[in-house]
Amino acid sequence: MSTVDPIAERLIERLGGERPGDSVDWIAALRSRAAERLAALGLPHTKIEDWKYTSLKPITKRDFARPDAASATADAGAVEALRIPGLETHRLVFVNGHFAAALSDRDLGAQGLTVKSLAAAFAEDPEALRDRFAALAPIDFSGFTALNTAYADDGAVIRVAPKTQVERPIELVFLSTPQGQPVMAQPRVILDAGHHSEVTLIEHFVGLDDAANLTNAVTELKIDVGAQVTHYRLQRESRKGFHIASIHAEQAENSRYASHNVQIGGQLSRTDINTALNAEGADTLFNGIYLLNGRQHSDTHTRINHLAPHTYSEESYRGILNDHARGVFNGRVYVAQNAQQIQAYQQNDNLLLSGRAEIDTKPELEIYADDVVCSHGATIGRLDDNMLFYLRSRGVDEEAARGLLLYAFAEGTVEKMGLEALRTWLEGFVIDELPQAERVREFV
Amino acid sequence: MTDWVDVAHRDEIAHKEYRVVDVDDVEVVVFNLDGEFYALEDVCTHDGAELSGGHVEDECIVCPRHGAKFSIRSGEALTPPAYEATETFPVRVTEDGTVQVRDPRWD
Ligand code: FES
Numbered sequence: 001m002s003t004v005d006p007i008a009e010r011l012i013e014r015l016g017g018e019r020p021g022d023s024v025d026w027i028a029a030l031r032s033r034a035a036e037r038l039a040a041l042g043l044p045h046t047k048i049e050d051w052k053y054t055s056l057k058p059i060t061k062r063d064f065a066r067p068d069a070a071s072a073t074a075d076a077g078a079v080e081a082l083r084i085p086g087l088e089t090h091r092l093v094f095v096n097g098h099f100a101a102a103l104s105d106r107d108l109g110a111q112g113l114t115v116k117s118l119a120a121a122f123a124e125d126p127e128a129l130r131d132r133f134a135a136l137a138p139i140d141f142s143g144f145t146a147l148n149t150a151y152a153d154d155g156a157v158i159r160v161a162p163k164t165q166v167e168r169p170i171e172l173v174f175l176s177t178p179q180g181q182p183v184m185a186q187p188r189v190i191l192d193a194g195h196h197s198e199v200t201l202i203e204h205f206v207g208l209d210d211a212a213n214l215t216n217a218v219t220e221l222k223i224d225v226g227a228q229v230t231h232y233r234l235q236r237e238s239r240k241g242f243h244i245a246s247i248h249a250e251q252a253e254n255s256r257y258a259s260h261n262v263q264i265g266g267q268l269s270r271t272d273i274n275t276a277l278n279a280e281g282a283d284t285l286f287n288g289i290y291l292l293n294g295r296q297h298s299d300t301h302t303r304i305n306h307l308a309p310h311t312y313s314e315e316s317y318r319g320i321l322n323d324h325a326r327g328v329f330n331g332r333v334y335v336a337q338n339a340q341q342i343q344a345y346q347q348n349d350n351l352l353l354s355g356r357a358e359i360d361t362k363p364e365l366e367i368y369a370d371d372v373v374c375s376h377g378a379t380i381g382r383l384d385d386n387m388l389f390y391l392r393s394r395g396v397d398e399e400a401a402r403g404l405l406l407y408a409f410a411e412g413t414v415e416k417m418g419l420e421a422l423r424t425w426l427e428g429f430v431i432d433e434l435p436q437a438e439r440v441r442e443f444v
Numbered sequence: 445m446t447d448w449v450d451v452a453h454r455d456e457i458a459h460k461e462y463r464v465v466d467v468d469d470v471e472v473v474v475f476n477l478d479g480e481f482y483a484l485e486d487v488c489t490h491d492g493a494e495l496s497g498g499h500v501e502d503e504c505i506v507c508p509r510h511g512a513k514f515s516i517r518s519g520e521a522l523t524p525p526a527y528e529a530t531e532t533f534p535v536r537v538t539e540d541g542t543v544q545v546r547d548p549r550w551d
Contacts, residue, residue, distance in 0.1 A: 295470075
């Protein structure tokens with residue numbers, strides 16, 4: 001008899017119940033396999049190497065409830081205020097994991113593009129998802145992926161036809177709002193980019209009114225030959241909220257995946273971003289930043305798997321940590337034996353603004369091919385005294401000079417983002433997170 | 445100001461023993477040394493192990509993972525592989541003998 005993890009057992013008890021797609025045999029079977037997996041795995045804990053710096057006790061001690069579909073509403077004005085100025089998107093809004101049609105754009109598709117809620121996709125054409133749902137995010141990945149596969153209430157299914165250039169980005173806004181008791185929202189996103197297509201996906205997580213909920217998100221991206229997917233992820237959960245996410249991409253020949261990951265919110269967050277470069281010419285950019293203060297804890301694990309020759313990856317993560325904040329960065333690059341002549345570059349730079357802030361950073365290179373170019377580096381530092389001196393000698397006072405240097409450091413991440421409107425909007429948030437926000441605004 | 449959190453009655457924690465409590469999502473180990481109570485964060489500054497599970501030696505807690513010793517009174521790291529102190533917290537005993545601890549860092 002297999003043993004059931006007690007934490008998993010409690011989750012299964014609380015989150016069970018009917019869900020869209022249950023009447024379809026293969027979906028029901030997959031869900032029950034996922035629940036069984038969860039029962040066996042439990043949630044990760046610090047004795048697992050990959051989770052050793054991130055204790056999930058604050059999550060496991062809370063009894064998150066299943067969010068209620070009927071209360072999937074939010075103030076339309078507040079939702080409107082979250083629009084990115086100057087950026088036209090196809091926008092879907094979710095409240096605590098449930099699709100909120102009334103808050104979303106009415107007309108979601110375009111030529112060569114279909115966008116549906118997961119519930120609608122299950123209802124209208126479940127067969128189309130048979131080989132896709134959980135194909136890239138295995139239920140074995142962690143207890144959280146099993147949990148999401150078993151209990152996702154809703155999400156989005158996006159298909160881009162071959163050779164289609166989708167002009168407007170697809171924007172998924174995931175709102176976390178208080179609902180009596182803390183709830184667990186579990187959105188599932190599935191994107192298929194047909195060969196030689198181009199699409200931009202924005203996943204925007206926002207906590208409203210100090211919501212103390214947990215978001216457990218899973219995103220699967222299948223990127224076909226020559227396709228280009230640009231993926232922005234903005235994590236702005238409330239300071240009382242929790243955020244767990246895993247992103248799983250598979251890349252075909254000559255495809256490009258650019259992931260821009262901004263982490264600002266949440267008291268405790270963990271994000272896993274994985275891509276597999278499966279064929280020649282596949283190219284990946286992982287660009288990210290975490291801005292942490294107070295007692296925030298944020299853990300980022302990335303994995304880039306070079307599984308074919310002539311593949312290319314570039315990764316750059318930056319962190320600014322203040323107060324008692326704690327960051328974890330683990331960047332794994334795997335190069336298979338046959339993956340000759342690949343290039344992989346990784347860099348993780350951190351600024352600690354307080355003696356009590358902490359970062360654990362670790363590159364992990366596993367290289368089995370012999371003709372490769374790989375580099376990695378990690379820095380943990382304070383602001384550069386020479387630069388401070390230089391600015392001060394130009395008449396900038398100390399506080400403003402510090403702020404400007406921090407801003408310039410963060411800008412190194414933001415400037416890699418292609419969408420200008422988003423970049424400008426984001427710069428505002430970045431400045432807000434800096435201790436010298438007011439002073440920086442005088443200059444930029 | 446954050447609230448005091450009950451740990452146990454004074455008589456329930458014997459000399460050189462400890463209890464772990466959750467103080468607003470921070471795990472705290474509360475020790476009794478000769479009737480005086482001290483509190484440390486349940487984290488080893490070497491590599492993040494939980495200190496609870498370790499044993500008390502003289503006035504130190506020994507990290508169960510690689511054996512670093514921390515002063516129970518001051519939180520200081522006394523032996524490698526840990527070099528930095530772990531966080532300490534104020535403890536009080538109420539009139540009825542309840543041991544309480546508080547995390548004042550966010551006041
Ligand atoms: S983790 Fe405590 S001594 Fe290494």
